[in-house]
Structure formats: C-alpha cells, structure tokens
Amino acid sequence: MQIDSRVFYAKLRKLAAPIAFQSLMLAAVAAGDALMLGSVAQNEMTAVSLATQIQFVQNMFLMAATAAGSILGAQYWGKGDRETVRTLFNMMLRWCGVISLAFFSACEFCPDLLMKLFSHDPVIIGIGSDYLRIAGWSYLITGVSQCYLTTMKVTEHVAPSAWISSTAVVSNIALNAVFIFGLLGAPAMNARGAALATTLARVIELGLCVGISSGKTYLRPAWNRFFERRKLLAADFRRQCLPLLGGGLLWGVGFTSYTAIMGHMGTDAAAANAVAAVVRDLICCVCNGVGSAAGIMVGNELGAGDLEKGKAYGIKLKNISYVIGFGSTAAVLALTPLVTRMVILTEEAQQYLTGMMIIMAVYMIGRCVNTVTINGVLDGGGDTIFDMYSLAVCMWGIAIPLAVLGAFVFHWPVLVVYACTCLDEVGKIPWVMYRFRKYKWVKDLTRDNPGQ
Secondary structure, eight states: OOOOHHHHHHHHHHHHHHHHHHHHHHHHHHHHHHHHHHTTOHHHHHHHHHHTHHHHHHHHHHHHHHHHHHHHHHHHHHHTOHHHHHHHHHHHHHHHHHHHHHHHHHHHHOHHHHHTTTOOOHHHHHHHHHHHHHHHHHHHHHHHHHHHHHHHHHTTOHHHHHHHHHHHHHHHHHHHHHHHHTOTTOOOOTHHHHHHHHHHHHHHHHHHHHHHTTSTTSOOOOGGGTTOOOHHHHHHHHHHHHHHHHHHHHHHHHHHHHHHHHHTTOHHHHHHHHHHHHHHHHHTHHHHHHHHHHHHHHHHHHHTTOHHHHHHHHHHHHHHHHHHHHHHHHHHHHHHHHHHHHSOOOHHHHHHHHHHHHHHHHHHHHHHHHIIIIIIIIHHTTOOHHHHHHIIIIIIIIIHHHHHIIIIISOOOHHHHHHHHTHHHHHTHHHHHHHHTTTTTOOOOOOSOTTO
C-alpha cells in the first residue's frame, strides 16, 4: 500500500521529536551525575552508577504497565473511545503504585544488601547505600508521574509531556550542582546530594503532571471508580502487560547483571562502564523517540481498523531504524575522543573506556533496529511476547553465560567480557526480521464493548 510520505513524516516528527527530547533530558540527568560526581571522585561516580541500577530494574516493572496501557490506549484512542483510555489510566496507576511502594521499601530498609549485588568494595557499598536511602523516596513518586506522562503521549499531548520531563531534568541538574558541590549556602553532600536532587526533581515532575492534566483537553484518573474492575479490559491489559513484564525483567535484570559483572572486574572497569553507559543512553534517545512514536502511529491505524495502512507504516518505520542505527554508530565513534577527556579516570580506566566506545559503536546498530522494530512496531500491534522469547535466547542463553564465564572462570580481558555483553542486540537482528515479516502484529486489539 502506498502511503502519503508527507503525512507520515509529519506524524513521525510530531511524536518522535518530543519523545526523543524527553529521553535526551532523562539521559542528561545520568550524564550530569557522572560528570559532576566524576569531578569529585571516581568512587562517588561509580557508587551512584551502580546504585541507580535499582531504579533501572524498577523501571522495567513500571514500563511493562505503562507500555501495556500505551499499546491499548493508542488503539482505543485511534478508535475514538475516550472513556476506555481513562479506565486504562486507572489500571496503570494501580499497578505502578504497588511496584513503587515495593522498591521504596527495599531502598529504605535494606540498601546494603542491594549494593552488595553490584560490588564487593565496602567503600562503594557505603556510598551507594547512603544514596539509595534518599533516592528511594523518588522511586515512590516516579510510578505515578509515568502514568500521567504515558496517558499524555497517547492522547496527543506529547509536547506537554516532554516539557514536563525536561523541566524536571533541568531542575535535577541545577539541584545536583547545588547539593553535590555545596552552592548557594547548601552543604556539599556529594553522592547524597545527587540523591536529594533526584527526589526533589521527581516531586516537581509529579506536581506539573497533576497541574497540567487539570486542563479541559486532558484525561485525568477516574477517582470515583478507581478500584472498579472491567473484566474484559483487565484481561486484555494483562495479556499485553505480562509478556512485557517478562521481557522487561529479562532485559532489565540482564542489563543489571552486565553492570554487576563489570563491577566485579574492578573499580577501573566499573568506572569505564559507567561512563560508556551514559553515552549509550544519550545516543539512544533518537531510537527511543522513534520507537515510542512507532508504537503510537501503528497502534492508532490498527485501532481505527485500517490494517493495511498500519502495516505500511510498520514497514517504513522498520527501514528507518537501520538509518538511525548506522547514524548512531557514527555518532559514538565521533564522540569517543571528547568523552575520554571529559571525566577524571585512571589511565587504565581511560583505556577501557576507549575500547568500550568502539565496541558500543557496533552494538548501536542492533540496539536501534530492535528498539524501533520490537518495542515500537511489533508491540504497537500487540505482538509483545516475541521480545521475551528473543531475550531469553540471545541475552540469557548466550550473552550473559559468556560474560559470566569470561569474567569469573576463564578470566578474559575486560574488553572481551564487555564485548560479550553487547552480543545479544546485534546477533538477533535476523530473527527479528523474520518475525517482522510474519506480520502477526497487524491486528486490531480493540473491543466494541470493553467496559464489561
């Protein structure tokens, strides 16, 4: 089917640009933490990088709930069913509230145990535990604000959601400077200052979400029926959410395992990996934006009943993902000399960082293609289970065992172990393309009467 390219790219820009900018702003917080703490001490930067892996895992749970709401919400919004989208908002809030409370409790009552998962260095564990006790309060708030932001994106308020996140990020970076370095009369708190800044920024973010969503054109939670059960819709939500949760946990715990493996290879390896991760997250902002836009665009068309147009959109977006992937590779290579001079690292850590950046440049091709194709196009049509299968095989069946054996049994060099952690994304591209061409994702997930 031929599609109007001008209309297609106008929609893509309208959705992808604000989401990519929002992703960039969120990654900028981690970059700000790394740069500011890196200028104080390597241990401070490393400890915070490891501690924030707890929030990374929490985000996997939150993303499963919000992504399920986004998939169904995009299709029902395309169908014109506003009340069902509001009900999905309530469902997301219930799931995310329970998740946020659980992670908050773990950070407050057993931060030492959490840090021991990532490092055996008592100094790193002590710094990271202090960070988690303060940052844990932000984890309690994040789940609620993510539900608001997801609903805004689905209901054609992408720009305000990006503005809210950006405001929170700017506040976070400014507060980082105040509390890490002790500016404006505040005490110099180092890692604890970064945690306090993050918590205050999340409070600002939630306040803006609630305030802006009070506008006439915005959807708000239906508090009068917050605990009301809609059996058919709840079943559809679980059908999307559970595979997303399985895939998210496999990916999130797997990525956290990579960090833990590198952390146990020494502080120099952990520090270099922390910086490389920040660069990776910054470069991935474009593919994250296009991937989120892909899910909404494809979902809107499928939910409206135009399956052929949804299929054509998916094919075009898959092709665009390769362009983004090779562009991201070039960007990583171009930034490598600059990045290695921006942070204070030991000579050995600098060498590790240079090698990691080169390896990561190749990894970016797979990351971009898979983000747009799997998390965008396939998920937009409800084909959420493939991600879980591919992660179980490629990450947990190949990449993680190789990295574990290389680090703890065969004692391979740091860069070889790091290369093992990057195998899964590039290696599964042929499988992803095979799944894509089966077109199981081309389906309408909506019901005529979902309120039963």
